[in-house]
Amino acid sequence: MSWTRSSAFSLGKCAYHAGQMRRSMRWLHEARTLTADRTLFPIRDYVLSANAYVAAQLGELAESGRLLRQLFDDRTDGDGPHGGGLVAIDAELTAAWLTAAQGHPATAVATLRELQGRAGQATTVTVECLHLLSRLEPGTATAERLCTVTADCDSPLFALWSEYAHALAADDPAALERVGSALEASGYLTLGLEAVVAAERACHRRGDQRRANLLARRADLLRERCGGYWPPLSPRPSDRDGLTPRERQICELASAGHDNAAIAAKLVLSVRTVENHLQRAYVKLGVRGRSGLPTAIGAQRAG
Secondary structure, eight states, X not given: OHHHHXXXXXXXXXXXXXXXXXXXXXXXXXXXXXXXXXXXXTHHHHHHHHHHHHHHHTTOHHHHHHHHHHHHHHSOOTTSTTSSHHXXXXXXXXXXXXXXXXXXXXXXHHHHHHHHHHSTTOHHHHHHHHHHHHHHSOOHHXXXXXXXXXXXXXXXXXXXXXXXXXXXXXXXHHHHHHHHHHHHHTTOHHHHHHHHHHHHHHHHHHTOHHHHHHHHHHHHHHHHHTTTOOOTTSOOGGGTTSOOHHHHHHHHHHHTTOOHHHHHHHHTOOHHHHHHHXXXXXXXXXXXXXXXXXXXXXXXXXX
């Protein structure tokens, strides 16, 4: 039974990387079904965490949240066998994924910074934290840290993660396209799709519309290979000329009822900066003011 459970878990993880998202979910659900309450720790925790992670990737945010609540509810307090260590960090890493997918990247970034510091000498967990951090908040420091941590690893995937982090930090479309090709050739279609979309966005920012169009078509083909999956950290095709991450963050806070002063305090910005972001967003969304934001933001999410 344990061999069958382990096989289902491994097949689910492999299917995810290959872009076979629904198949991944089926295998991981099978692993969860075979993981009874009496299953030895930490197997149950890892299986629940993986199920929550893939559900978040598929946009099934309510299901992901439910699985994470089950995972954390099953854990005992800090003095019990489930109270901490790498299993706790793995669960919190998945929770950070869900937070980012829900449209709260700043919160996820803060969590990841704290988690990678707690991971200590656990290289794999540190790499995973830095990998997601480099995608949510690209920067040279994070890319260099990831490169340092992966230097002694023999995983070719980790090397590609490091290359991707550097390409994102440099906002280099050619480098992003190269790493996207390398990921695709290695069978990591989900991340390869994300890298190609990032390359397309970088071309847009440079005014290279011809190359951006070619990359958009390539992204569409990769998406077809992935059964329609779209990376949750990437803007959807309908949003390619839409809001920046900061504009979207401010619009979501405004649509939730926060005034400009409260948004400025929360995001550590000046009120004028918040006002400027909102004005640009109004133009992009085609609304006349704050009252039109809930409908406009909701329509973009549905798209």
